[in-house]
Amino acid sequence: TQLLEQSPQFLSIQEGENLTVYCNSSSVFSSLQWYRQEPGEGPVLLVTVVTGGEVKKLKRLTFQFGDARKDSSLHITAAQPGDTGLYLCAGTHWTDKLIFGTGTRLQVFP
Amino acid sequence: EPEVTQTPSHQVTQMGQEVILRCVPISNHLYFYWYRQILGQKVEFLVSFYNNEISEKSEIFDDQFSVERPDGSNFTLKIRSTKLEDSAMYFCASSIDREAFFGQGTRLTVV
Numbered sequence: 001t002q003l004l005e006q007s008p009q010f011l012s013i014q015e016g017e018n019l020t021v022y023c024n025s026s027s028v029f030s031s032l033q034w035y036r037q038e039p040g041e042g043p044v045l046l047v048t049v050v051t052g053g054e055v056k057k058l059k060r061l062t063f064q065f066g067d068a069r070k071d072s073s074l075h076i077t078a079a080q081p082g083d084t085g086l087y088l089c090a091g092t093h094w095t096d097k098l099i100f101g102t103g104t105r106l107q108v109f110p
Numbered sequence: 111e112p113e114v115t116q117t118p119s120h121q122v123t124q125m126g127q128e129v130i131l132r133c134v135p136i137s138n139h140l141y142f143y144w145y146r147q148i149l150g151q152k153v154e155f156l157v158s159f160y161n162n163e164i165s166e167k168s169e170i171f172d173d174q175f176s177v178e179r180p181d182g183s184n185f186t187l188k189i190r191s192t193k194l195e196d197s198a199m200y201f202c203a204s205s206i207d208r209e210a211f212f213g214q215g216t217r218l219t220v221v
Contacts, residue, residue, distance in 0.1 A: 033209065042114075042201045042212035043153065088153065096141055096208045097166050100153040 003027075004089055004101035012107045013079055021074045021104045023089035030094045032065055032072045037086040037103075079108045112136045114213035116202050122219045123192055131187045131216045133202030142185045143203040143210060144177065146170070153201070159185065192220045 007022045023032070031050040035043035047056050049065035049072065056063045060083075062075040072089055089101040115134045123129050135142050144156040157167040159177055176188045185204075189196055197220045203210040 031208070035212075040199075040215070040217075042203075042215050045209060045211060048209050090153075092208065095166055096143075096158055096205065096210070097155045097168075098143075098145070098153075098210060099155070102152060 004091055004099060006087075006089060006101040006104045008104060009102065010105050010107075012109065015080055015108055015110050016078050017108075019076050019079055019106070021076075021087055021106070023072045023074075023101050025070050025091065027091075027093065028069050029091035029099075030069075032069070032089060032091045033098065034063055034072070034074055035088040035090060037088055039086075043088055043090075076106075079106075081108045081110050084108050114202055114204055114211055116200075116213035116216050118216060119214065120217045120219070122221060125194055125220055126191050129189050129192055129218065131189075131200050131202075131218070133185045133187075133204075133213055134183055135185055135202065135204030136206075136211060137183070139204035139206045139211075141165075141205045141208070141210075142177075142179065143205075144187045145201045145203060145212075146198040147201065147215075148195075148198045156187070156200075189218075192218075194220050196220050 004025050033048045034046040037043045047063045052067045052069045054065045060077045064073050087104045090098040117132045142159040145153050147153045155168050157171045158165045174190045178186050199215040199217050201215045202213045
């Protein structure tokens, strides 16, 4: 069973702080995606990483895929209240089935 | 911007009844999926569909579930005889290159 554990589970920070969310597994993934989900809505794709060690930036968000393709991180610089939401990592294992992580709920206070 | 649309947004049904959840994937997408999310739990894969047939399904997707693409635009999930534990958000997703785009979901409540 391929499991993706995210940490921390909950994170409350002040506007302007930096944060990192981790997504870890004992399994190798062929790709890893990060989604953001608002209450009562579907996950919205942020980024896909496929190569070990790959780093992608999306404005203040930096995503990294581990060298061994077993883990990933999401770093947010200077968090804003609009970053509040549930962040989900999801991996594929050489099929297109997404295995979702446990989620990190981020709250950014003004 | 193209999006995946799902109807209805909410569905309340009695245990044992059949429900059909509907989805219109993004028009040029080739791969279609159903996922579900029980309240407070992870998003779980149910089934993937490509070239008019199921390409993969999870243990959850038992004989009570079926999918269909009846007319080239809609993609449906049917639950034949609903159980209380089928209550969840059901998300349809589609992709063209394995990056999945999700709909807003249908909240199914079985009473």
